[in-house]
Amino acid sequence: MKIAFITYSGSVKYSGANGFDEIQDLLPFLQNKGLDIHAEIWDDPEVEWQKYDVALLRMPWDYHQKFEAFNNWLDRIEALGIKLLNSYQTVRWNIDKHYLKEIIDAGFDVIPSVFLEKEWDGNFSTIFNSLKSDQIIVKPCVSGGSRNTFKLNAETARGRADEIVTLLLDGAYIAQPFMKEIEDGEWSFTFFNGRYSHTILKKPKTGDFRVQQFFGGTIDRMEPEQSLIDQAASYLPAFAQDTLYARVDGVLVDGKFVLMELELVEPFLYLAYAQEAPENFYHALKEKVDSFKVNED
Known part of the structure; x- marks a missing residue:
C-alpha cells in the first residue's frame, strides 16, 4: 500500500536527541524498512491524493490555524477512500478539546474543565x-x-x-x-496499537508553566511502575480504541494519574527517548497497513 506521510509547510521547533531526530529520521527509517511511504504537505494543491491508499498524520501542525481548510481536506481524502491514521472519526472527535467533557462525564480522572x-x-x-x-x-x-x-x-x-x-x-x-504538580513534570505515555511503548517526563523551566522544549522545557525518559502505566492505559479502551498511536498526557496528584490531554491527532511521539520506540512504531504501522490489505482482500 502507498502511504502519505503527512507534514506541513512551517518550521519545526523540536530538536533531535539520542542520535534520532523524529522530524528528519522517521520517514527514511520507515522507507528503509520497505514501506512505500512518501512525505506530502497536507494543503499542497499539487498533491495527487488519489494515488495513496493510506494517509499517516505526522506533522500537520498548522491545522489549528487553518481549521476549516483542514476539515475540508479530511472530507476530500475520505471521499477518495484513503484510510487515515488515526481514523477520521477519532481525529474529528479529538481535534477539539470539548472531547474532555465526554471523558469527564464517563467518570475518568481528568483535570477539572x-x-x-x-x-x-x-x-x-x-x-x-x-x-x-x-x-x-x-x-x-x-x-x-x-x-x-x-x-x-x-x-x-x-x-x-x-x-x-x-x-x-x-x-x-x-x-x-x-496544577502546581506541573512543576514536577507532565507525564506522557505512548501506546502503539494499544500496546505500551515508552514514557517521558516534560518539565517547564523555572518560573514557567509550559513544558515544550521551545519554551525551555526539559525531557527525560522515565521507567514508571506498571500500576502507573495501567492507569494511563485505562483511557484507551473507551476513547482510543483501534488507534495506531495514542499519547496520554497528565500529572500525578497524590500519586494518582490525572489526564490533561489524550493526544490522538498529530502528537510528537518522543521516539528519540526510547531506543526501541522507532521499531515499535514501525511494527505497529506495518500491522495496521497489513490489516487494511486483508480487509480489502
Whole structure:
C-alpha cells in the first residue's frame, strides 16, 4: 500500500536527541524498512491524493490555524477512500478539546474543565469559583504549541477578559485550574496499537508553566511502575480504541494519574527517548497497513 506521510509547510521547533531526530529520521527509517511511504504537505494543491491508499498524520501542525481548510481536506481524502491514521472519526472527535467533557462525564480522572463559548460574558469570578482555584490556564479548544494560552489570577483575568471575549469569536476556549504538580513534570505515555511503548517526563523551566522544549522545557525518559502505566492505559479502551498511536498526557496528584490531554491527532511521539520506540512504531504501522490489505482482500 502507498502511504502519505503527512507534514506541513512551517518550521519545526523540536530538536533531535539520542542520535534520532523524529522530524528528519522517521520517514527514511520507515522507507528503509520497505514501506512505500512518501512525505506530502497536507494543503499542497499539487498533491495527487488519489494515488495513496493510506494517509499517516505526522506533522500537520498548522491545522489549528487553518481549521476549516483542514476539515475540508479530511472530507476530500475520505471521499477518495484513503484510510487515515488515526481514523477520521477519532481525529474529528479529538481535534477539539470539548472531547474532555465526554471523558469527564464517563467518570475518568481528568483535570477539572470549564468551557468558554462565544456567548460567555467575560465574568471570570464564576470560572475561578467553579474550578476552586486562584490560578487558571485558559487556552483555545482547537490549538497547538501553547498558542493563545494564558495563565491568569483574579487580577490579571480582569485585564484580559475583553481580549478573551474577542478571541472567542474565532472559537471556544477551555479553562482549567493551574496544577502546581506541573512543576514536577507532565507525564506522557505512548501506546502503539494499544500496546505500551515508552514514557517521558516534560518539565517547564523555572518560573514557567509550559513544558515544550521551545519554551525551555526539559525531557527525560522515565521507567514508571506498571500500576502507573495501567492507569494511563485505562483511557484507551473507551476513547482510543483501534488507534495506531495514542499519547496520554497528565500529572500525578497524590500519586494518582490525572489526564490533561489524550493526544490522538498529530502528537510528537518522543521516539528519540526510547531506543526501541522507532521499531515499535514501525511494527505497529506495518500491522495496521497489513490489516487494511486483508480487509480489502
